[in-house]
Amino acid sequence: MRILCLCGIMLFAIAFLSETRAVGTYDSGQDVISDGNYSAHHVAFYSNKSIRVSFTANVVKGPNIDVFFMDSANYQKYQANKSFTYYQNASQLNTTNASISIVLKTHDTYYIVFDNTPAGTPTSIESGDVAYVNYTIIVSVLDYNSAPLEDNFFLLFICGYCLWLIAIIIFQLVVGIWIYRDAEKRGMNGVLWLIVIALLGIIGLIVYLVVRKNHHRSTSSAPPPPYYLPQPHPQYGTTLLPCPYCYAMNPPASNYCSKCGARLR
Known part of the structure; x- marks a missing residue:
């Protein structure tokens, strides 16, 4: 019973360590982005826990786009047409279908940008076309110690x-x-x-x-006497063997006591 309880505690602990709580769909819809323009969606993160941001972008009609994920400082540079940086592991260039997930630990306002300009890939983005982008953004709060399981x-x-x-x-x-x-x-x-x-x-x-199969359990807690005197028995014509546990007398050919079952030889 104790082992089962311990296993239950262990499973609970492991489940607690890996637990996440999904907030749900943060934003979803369709953006219509004309040539030379962009659309942006922000995720404000100022809690004391880590969050996971997962988002998809699917161009249902129109040219390929660039999908950028960046912090607020670089988003301001992007708006001002200055040199900017973005999260390479959470961005995808020249694409029609992006599916991205990233874990954030630093408090900031982050931006997901759907770009229909030459900002990211100037030689590959087609011009003169409108991009219709279906998107979904999901935010999950990681409940374990301000950091994700991985x-x-x-x-x-x-x-x-x-x-x-x-x-x-x-x-x-x-x-x-x-x-x-x-x-x-x-x-x-x-x-x-x-x-x-x-x-x-x-x-x-x-x-x-x-x-232990060869050692039968004693039915008496009293210690065996130090010495047993064999006693003659007229039926067998010889002395009987005493049991060291229950003191019962047994025929000389017996291997086990007839009373308590203890091994005699």
Whole structure:
């Protein structure tokens, strides 16, 4: 029962570490962008947690476009026709179908720009055409420690390793206590078997389960007398064998006690 409870706690901990809570669709619709123009959508991020921004852009009619993802400072440069930079891992140039996801940790206002100008790819964007762009923007708040699961892989690995290590230790303790008590009740050396289990683990447990079959549990807690005097029995014409656990007398050819079942030889 304890092991099952521990497994439940471990599963809950791992689920907690990987939990995210989706806010839902942040924005969606269709932009009609004439030649030489652009459309922009912003995501304001000022919470104490990380967020994941996922967005798609599909040009249903018109030329290829550039999809830029940038912070507020570079967006101002973009508007002023100055040199700007953008997130390369969250942008896609000269495309008709973009699907992008990025995790943000720094507080700022971020912009998703659908560009129908030569700003990004001046030699490949067609001119004179209107671009019809269907888009969807989804924002998710990451609930774990202000960072997403993939950015905390090492921490998650360490926590999971520690949880499994604790589970193994508790399992070893429970099995060790049971083996010690069971071995003592069967007249075996409980401390010795406890050491064997500690050293060999599961293999030691299997060995003990095999060995214990030959040692029947005593029905009496009283220690056996130091010496038994064989007693003659007229029916068998010889002396009887005393049981060291329940003191019952047994025929000389018996391997087990007829009363308690303990092994005699």
